[in-house]
Amino acid sequence: MEKQTHLTRTLKLPQVILFGLAYMAPMIVFGTYGVLTETTHGTVPTAYIVALAAMLFTAYSYGKMVKAFPKSGSAYTYTRKSIHPHLGFMIGWAVLLDYIFLPMVIWLIGAVYLNTAFPSIPSWGWIIGFILITSLINIVSVKMTSNVNILMMVFQLLVVAIFIALCISDVVTGTGAHSLFRSSPFYSSHASLSYILAGASIACYSFLGFDAVTTMSEETIQPEKTLPSAIFLITFIGGILFVLSSYVLHLVQPDYLHFKNIDSAAFEIAKQVGGNLFSAIFLAGLIIAQFASGVAAQASGARLLYAMGRDNVLPVKIFGYINSKTKTPIIDIVIIGIIALFALKMDVTTSTSFVNFGAFLTFIFVNIDVIFFYYIRGKQRSRKNFLLYLLIPLIGALLDFGLFINLDKNAKILGCIWAVIGLIYLAFLTKGFKQEPPEMEFESAENTAEVPLVNIEKHFI
Numbered sequence: 050m051e052k053q054t055h056l057t058r059t060l061k062l063p064q065v066i067l068f069g070l071a072y073m074a075p076m077i078v079f080g081t082y083g084v085l086t087e088t089t090h091g092t093v094p095t096a097y098i099v100a101l102a103a104m105l106f107t108a109y110s111y112g113k114m115v116k117a118f119p120k121s122g123s124a125y126t127y128t129r130k131s132i133h134p135h136l137g138f139m140i141g142w143a144v145l146l147d148y149i150f151l152p153m154v155i156w157l158i159g160a161v162y163l164n165t166a167f168p169s170i171p172s173w174g175w176i177i178g179f180i181l182i183t184s185l186i187n188i189v190s191v192k193m194t195s196n197v198n199i200l201m202m203v204f205q206l207l208v209v210a211i212f213i214a215l216c217i218s219d220v221v222t223g224t225g226a227h228s229l230f231r232s233s234p235f236y237s238s239h240a241s242l243s244y245i246l247a248g249a250s251i252a253c254y255s256f257l258g259f260d261a262v263t264t265m266s267e268e269t270i271q272p273e274k275t276l277p278s279a280i281f282l283i284t285f286i287g288g289i290l291f292v293l294s295s296y297v298l299h300l301v302q303p304d305y306l307h308f309k310n311i312d313s314a315a316f317e318i319a320k321q322v323g324g325n326l327f328s329a330i331f332l333a334g335l336i337i338a339q340f341a342s343g344v345a346a347q348a349s350g351a352r353l354l355y356a357m358g359r360d361n362v363l364p365v366k367i368f369g370y371i372n373s374k375t376k377t378p379i380i381d382i383v384i385i386g387i388i389a390l391f392a393l394k395m396d397v398t399t400s401t402s403f404v405n406f407g408a409f410l411t412f413i414f415v416n417i418d419v420i421f422f423y424y425i426r427g428k429q430r431s432r433k434n435f436l437l438y439l440l441i442p443l444i445g446a447l448l449d450f451g452l453f454i455n456l457d458k459n460a461k462i463l464g465c466i467w468a469v470i471g472l473i474y475l476a477f478l479t480k481g482f483k484q485e486p487p488e489m490e491f492e493s494a495e496n497t498a499e500v501p502l503v504n505i506e507k508h509f510i
Contacts, residue, residue, distance in 0.1 A: 058269060058270050058272075059270070060268050060269045060270060060275075061269075061270055061275065062275050062278060062282075065262050065275060065276065066279050066282055066283055066286070068262060069258070069259060069262045069279060069283035070202060070283055070286060070287060071201065071202035073255070073256065073258045073283065073287050074205065074258075074338055074342060075202070075205045075206055075209050075287070075290055076205045076208060076209060076334060076335050077158075077255050077338075078209075078255055078291045078294045078295060079209075079212070079294070079298075079315035079319075079331070079335060080158045080162070080335060080339070081158070081251060081252070081254060081255065081397065081401060082294075082295060082298055082314055082315045083308060083310070083311040083312050083314030083315065083397075084251060084311065084312060084398050084401070085248050085251055085252055086295075086298075086305040086314060087305055088248040088251060088398065089240055089244050089245055089247070089248030090237055090240040090241075090244050091233070091234070091237050091239065091240060091299065091303065091304075091305045092234065092235060092236065092237050092244070092245055092248070093248065093252070093295040093298070093299060094235055094292050094295045094296045095234075095235045095236070095245050096245050096246075096248030096249040096251075096252045097249070097252050097255075097288065097291045097292045097295055098235075098288075098292060099245060099246065099249035099252075099452075100250075100252040100253045100255075100256065101256075101284070101285075101288030101289075101291070101292070102448060103249070103253070103412075103445065103448035103451075103452055104253065104256045104259060104284045104288065104412075105281065105284055105285065105288070106416065106441060106444055106445030106449075107412045107415060107416060107448075107449060108259060108260075108280045108283075108284040109281065109441055109442070110415045110416045110418070110419045110441075110442045110445055111260050111263060111280050112276065112277025112278075112280050112281060113277070113419045113423065113437075113438070113442075114127045114131075114415060114418055114419060114422070115263050115272070115273070115276045115277060115280070116273045116277060117422055117423075119272045119273050119276075123141075123144070123263075124140055124144060124260075124411045124412075124414065124415050124418075125137055125138075125140050125144055127415055127422075128140040128414050128417075128418055129488070131421040131422040132414075132418065132421050134485045134486055135475060135479065135482060135485075135486060136414075137486075138471075138475050138486040139468070139471055139472065139475065140410065140411060140414050142468070142471035142474075142475075143406075143407040143408075143410040143411050143468070143471075144407065144411055145357075145407075146403075146407030146464070146467055147257070147407045148346075148349060148350040148353045148354075149350045149353075149354070149384075149388055150388065150391075150400075150403060150404055150407075151257075151346045151350065151404055152183070152343050152346040152347045152350060152385055152386075152388075152389050153389040153391055153392045153395075153400060154254075154392075154397075154400045154401055154403075154404050155342045155343045155346055156175075156176050156179035156180060156183075156339070156343050156392055157172075157176060157392040157395065157396075157400055159179060159335070159339035159340065159343070160172045160173075160175035160176045160179065160392070161310075161312045161313050161397060162313050162316055162332060162335055162336065162339075163336060164313075165310050165312075165313035165316050165317075166316065166332050173393050176389070176393060177390075179340070179343055180386045180389050183340070183343045183344050183386075184347065184382055184383065184385075186344055187344060187351065187377065187382045188372075188375060188379050188382055188383075189375055189377075201337070201341055204334060204337075205334060205338055208330065208331060208334040209290070209294060211323075211327070211330075212294070212319060212322075212323075212327075212331065213293065213294060213297050215323045215327060216297035216298060216300065216301045216318070216322050217297060219322040220297070220300045220301060228300075229300065233303055234296050234299040234300065234303075243455070246451065246452065246455040247455045247456075247457075249452055249455070250402060250405060250409075250452045250453070250455045250456045250457075251398065251401055251402060251405070251457075252291070253405055253409070253452060254401040254404065254405055254408075255291050256284060256287060256288070256291075257404070257405075257408055259283050259284045259287065260280060262276060262279050262280060263276060263280070298314075298315065301321065301322055302314075302317075302318055302321070312396070312397050315331075316328060316331065316332060319331040319332075347382060347385045347386070347389075350381075350385045351377075351378050351382040351384075351385050352378065352381070354368045354378065354381040354384065354385075355368060355369060355371070355378035355381050358370070358381075360487055360488070362478070362486075362487045367380055368381055398457055399457050399460050399463075402456045402457035402459075402460030402461075403457075403459075403460040403463050403464060405452075405456060406456060406460055406461065406463070406464030406467070407464070407467075409449050409450075409453040409456070410453070410468075412445075412449040413446050413449045413450055413453065416442040416443070416445040416446035416449065417442070417446055419438055419442040420438060420439055420442050420443065420446075423437075423438035424438040424439045
C-alpha cells in the first residue's frame with residue numbers, strides 16, 4: 050500500500066504574504082509598462098488604481114469563499130458547490146485557459162526585452178529558445194525550493210527599489226518631469242475613461258496570482274483567518290507597488306510616443322536613469338524572473354492537464370501519461386510548449402488580454418459565488434450581511450465585468466472561441482448536459498506524490 054503524505058501546518062501570515070508577493074512577481078510592472086502607457090495614453094497609475102479597486106473587492110470575495118471551502122482554494126470548486134456543477138466546469142475551463150497559455154505570455158514578454166537588448170537575434174528566436182530550454186528542464190524534472198523563491202523575490206524587490214530610486218534621482222536633477230508631485234500621470238487631456246479602462250484590463254495581469262495562496266490552506270496555521278487577510282494584503286501591497294512604480298516611470302518619460310519600442314519601454318527608461326550598468330542589471334533581473342516564471346508556469350500547467358487526464362476530464366491515455374524514468378508528464382509539457390508557439394503570431398497586448406479573459410471570468414464568478422453561497426442559499430440576509438454578502442461582492446463582480454468588456458478585441462474573440470470549445474466538450478462529457486461533469490481535482494495536481502512539482506506556482510516566482 051502506498052504511504053499517504055500529509056502536509057504540515059507551519060505557515061503564518063508573514064510567510065504567506067511573502068509567498069503571494071513572490072508569486073505575483075513585482076517586476077512584471079515593468080514588463081507591461083510600455084503597452085499600458087500606450088493604451089492609457091500616459092495614465093498608467095490611474096489604470097492600476099482602477100485595477101486595484103476591482104482586485105481588492107475580488108480579494109474580499111476570495112477570502113469569504115476560502116472560509117467556506119478551506120481545503121479547496123479553487124474558483125472552479127466555489128462555483129460548482131455554490132451555483133451548479135455545469136457552470137463550475139466552465140469556470141474550470143476558464144482557469145485552464147490561464148494555466149496553459151500563461152507560459153506563452155511570460156516567454157513573449159521576455160523575448161521582447163531580449164530582442165530590444167540584442168536586436169540581431171529576432172524575437173521568434175528567443176521565444177523558441179525559452180520553449181526548448183524550459184521544456185527540457187521540466188521534462189527531466191526540477192524542483193525549486195521555497196528558499197530559491199524567496200531569494201528571487203528579494204532580488205526583484207531590490208531591483209524595483211533601485212529603479213524607483215534612480216527615477217526619483219533623475220527627476221530631481223531636472224532631466225525628467227522636473228517635479229516629484231504631478232497630476233499628469235493620473236490625468237491627461239489625451240486620455241479618456243475608455244482608454245483607462247482598457248489599460249486597467251491589461252493592468253490586472255500584474256495582479257494574477259494574488260489568489261494563489263488559497264492553495265496553501267493545508268499548510269497554513271488557522272487558514273480560515275490567515276488566508277483572507279493574506280489575500281487582501283498581498284493585493285493591496287502589490288497594487289501600491291505597481292502604482293508607485295508606474296508613477297515614477299511616467300515622471301522620467303511623460304511622453305509615451307517617445308519610446309523606440311513601446312513593448313520594452315521600461316528598458317529604455319532603465320538605460321536613461323541608470324546607464325548601461327543598471328540597464329544590464331534590470332534586464333538580467335527581468336529575464337531571470339521571466340525564465341523562472343516560465344518554468345513554474347509550464348510545470349503547473351502540465352500537472353493540471355495531467356490531473357484532468359487522470360480524472361477522466363481529458364483523455365487519460367494522452368493527458369494522464371507519466372514517463373516511467375523521469376516521473377514527469379512529458380506529453381503535457383510538450384503540449385504546453387507547442388501552445389506557446391502562438392506567441393510567434395501575437396503581441397503583448399493581445400496575449401495578456403487573452404489570459405485575462407479567463408481570469409476575469411473567474412473573478413466575476415468568485416464574487417457571484419459569495420452571493421449564492423451566503424446570501425441566497427445560506428439565507429444570511431441581515432442588514433450587515435446585506436453589505437457583506439450581497440453589496441460588496443456585487444460591486445466586485447460589476448467592476449470585474451467592466452474590465453472584462455474592455456479587453457482587447459482579438460483577445461475577446463479568442464476567449465469566446467475557447468469558451469465555445471469548452472461548452473461543446475461539456476455537452477460531450479455530460480451526454481447533452483444530462484449528467485454531472487466529472488469533478489476536476491485542481492489541488493491534486495499540486496499534491497500528487499508521483500509527479501514532482503515546482504511548488505504550486507503557475508505565474509511568477
